[in-house]
Ligand SMILES: NC(=O)C1=CN([C@@H]2O[C@H](COP(=O)(O)OP(=O)(O)OC[C@H]3O[C@@H](n4cnc5c(N)ncnc54)[C@H](OP(=O)(O)O)[C@@H]3O)[C@@H](O)[C@H]2O)C=CC1
C-alpha cells in the first residue's frame with residue numbers, strides 16, 4: 158500500500174488528488190490535506206469546492222486538516238511557490254521520511270531558489286522531484302487528457318514516480334533535468350502576464366506572438382545559465398506551458414496581464430505566481446549578467462513603476478540585434 162498525500166487543497170492540489178484517487182494506478186491511498194480546518198471539514202462533508210465548480214470528490218479520496226497525513230510515502234506539494242519555504246519549515250518533521258514532489262511554479266523571492274532547492278534544503282535526506290507542465294486544474298479535475306513532466310535527478314525514483322502518478326488520461330513524461338523543468342514552469346508565468354497585457358492593451362496578436370517568442374528566448378537564456386538543458390525548455394515545461402498560459406483566459410497569469418493592459422484592478426487574493434517570479438527572475442538575470450527586457454517590463458507593470466505605453470517604448474527602443 159502506497160500512501161500519497163497532496164498538501165494544499167487549492168485548485169491544483171484538489172485536481173491532482175481527484176485524478177489520482179479516481180483511477181489509482183497501483184495499490185495506493187490518496188489523502189488531500191489543507192491547512193484550513195473548517196474548510197476541510199466542509200469539503201469532507203459536501204465533497205464540493207468553489208475552486209473547482211461542478212466537481213464532486215470521489216468517495217475514495219480522504220480529506221483532512223490533520224498534519225499527520227503529511228507523513229505519507231509520497232507527498233505532492235501543491236502550495237503556492239512563495240508559501241513553500243514556510244510550509245516546509247512548519248511541517249519538516251512530518252515530511253522527513255516522505256518522497257516530496259513539488260507541484261508549484263515559481264522562484265522564491267527571498268532566496269531566489271526554485272521549489273526543489275527549497276525542498277532539498279529543508280529535507281536534506283530527500284531526493285526532490287517536481288511535477289509540472291501544461292494543464293489547467295479544471296481540465297485535470299474533469300478527466301480531460303493532459304500531459305505533464307515528472308523531473309527527478311534520480312532516474313530510478315523518477316521512473317517509479319512517473320508510474321505511480323500517471324493515470325489513463327494524465328500522461329507523465331520523465332526527465333532528470335530538475336532545474337530545466339522547474340524554471341520552465343516558473344518563467345512561463347512571467348511571459349503569460351506580458352502576453353495578457355499586450356492583448357488587454359489592444360496591441361494585437363502579432364505583438365503577442367513577438368512577445369511570446371522573445372520572452373521564450375529570455376526564458377531559455379536564464380534557464381541555461383542556471384544549469385538547465387535547452388531540450389527541457391523546448392518541452393512540456395517551457396514551450397508547452399507557455400503556449401497554454403500565454404494564449405488562454407483560463408490562466409490567472411494571463412488574466413492579470415489582461416487587467417494590467419486594460420487598466421483594471423485584479424483580486425489580490427488570486428494566486429498569480431508570475432508577479433513575484435518576475436522580480437526574482439530579474440534579480441537572477443542581473444546577478445548573471447543576462448538581459449531580460451520582457452521580464453523587466455512585466456516587473457515594472459506589476460509594481461506600478463511602468464505604464465503599458467512606457468513598457469512598450471522601452472522594448473521597442475532597444476538597439477536592433479541578431480535573433481538569438
Ligand atoms: N490552478 C492550476 O491550473 C495550476 C496550478 N499550478 C500551480 O499550483 C500551485 C498552487 O496553485 P493553485 O492550487 O492553483 O492555487 P490556489 O490559490 O487555488 O490554492 C492554493 C492553496 O495553497 C494553500 N496555501 C497557501 N499557503 C499555504 C501555506 N503556507 N501552508 C499550507 N497551505 C497553503 C491555500 O490554502 P488556503 O485556502 O487556506 O489559503 C490554498 O488551498 C501554484 O504554484 C500554481 O502555479 C500548476 C498547474 C496548474
Ligand SMILES: O=C(CO)COP(=O)(O)O
Pocket residue numbers: 262290291292293294346349398401402407408409410411428429430
Ligand atoms: O500553470 C498553469 C497551467 O499549466 C496554470 O496557470 P495559471 O497559474 O496562470 O492559472
